[in-house]
Amino acid sequence: EHKGIHSFFYRWLRRTDEEAQRTGDGMPLSTLGINAMDALSLRLVADWGIARFFSILGITRMAALRARRVYRRSAAFGAFSMTTLDPLGFVRVGWLWQKVWLKLTEEGWSLQPLMGVSLMGLLCRLRGGEGLSVAQKERFTKEELEMRRCLSVSEGDSVVCVFRLGRPVNPVSSRAPR
Numbered sequence: 001e002h003k004g005i006h007s008f009f010y011r012w013l014r015r016t017d018e019e020a021q022r023t024g025d026g027m028p029l030s031t032l033g034i035n036a037m038d039a040l041s042l043r044l045v046a047d048w049g050i051a052r053f054f055s056i057l058g059i060t061r062m063a064a065l066r067a068r069r070v071y072r073r074s075a076a077f078g079a080f081s082m083t084t085l086d087p088l089g090f091v092r093v094g095w096l097w098q099k100v101w102l103k104l105t106e107e108g109w110s111l112q113p114l115m116g117v118s119l120m121g122l123l124c125r126l127r128g129g130e131g132l133s134v135a136q137k138e139r140f141t142k143e144e145l146e147m148r149r150c151l152s153v154s155e156g157d158s159v160v161c162v163f164r165l166g167r168p169v170n171p172v173s174s175r176a177p178r
Helices: 004-014 017-023 034-046 049-055 061-071 087-106 115-127 132-151
Strands: 074-082 110-113 159-164
Touching: 004 049, 004 115, 017 061, 017 115, 034 049, 061 115, 061 159, 115 132, 115 159, 132 159
Parallel strands: none
Antiparallel strands: 074 159, 110 159
8 A cells, every 4th residue: 555665575575586596685485485376466466556456446455354364373473672763773673583583484483574564653653654645644653552552662662573473384485595
């Protein structure tokens, strides 16, 4: 529903292992533990026009329903918060996230970042929802407040990374090229 988030996500998604090898970065689809239909869906909605059309038709709501089922099967949820908004703090949280992700993946777990609400909540709190519609600002502000309450995050802290932990339903067929 938001072109900027869509573009950012697809900037890092690699549709083929060859593309991942060529760029040396990003998330190859083959490493996500998703089935063929989910992979096809991700490839299809990579085009913003198609994604927007599906959103208008309400088709993307089915993805949200599926996500709820996945979330209910999760073993746990986690979050990283920080007390400062220093750019180096965000880098350090990224390092920590990567370390946790790699270690748990090695142990056979699957971690899925759920970054949208935390990042959009930060955008609303720190920049007044710059670039969002009024409805999006209201939605993300409400969701961020609810997330902060559920996670018992102190008023001065910022949630910068939320993730779910579970076992992959489908086997992960390959590793990222780094």
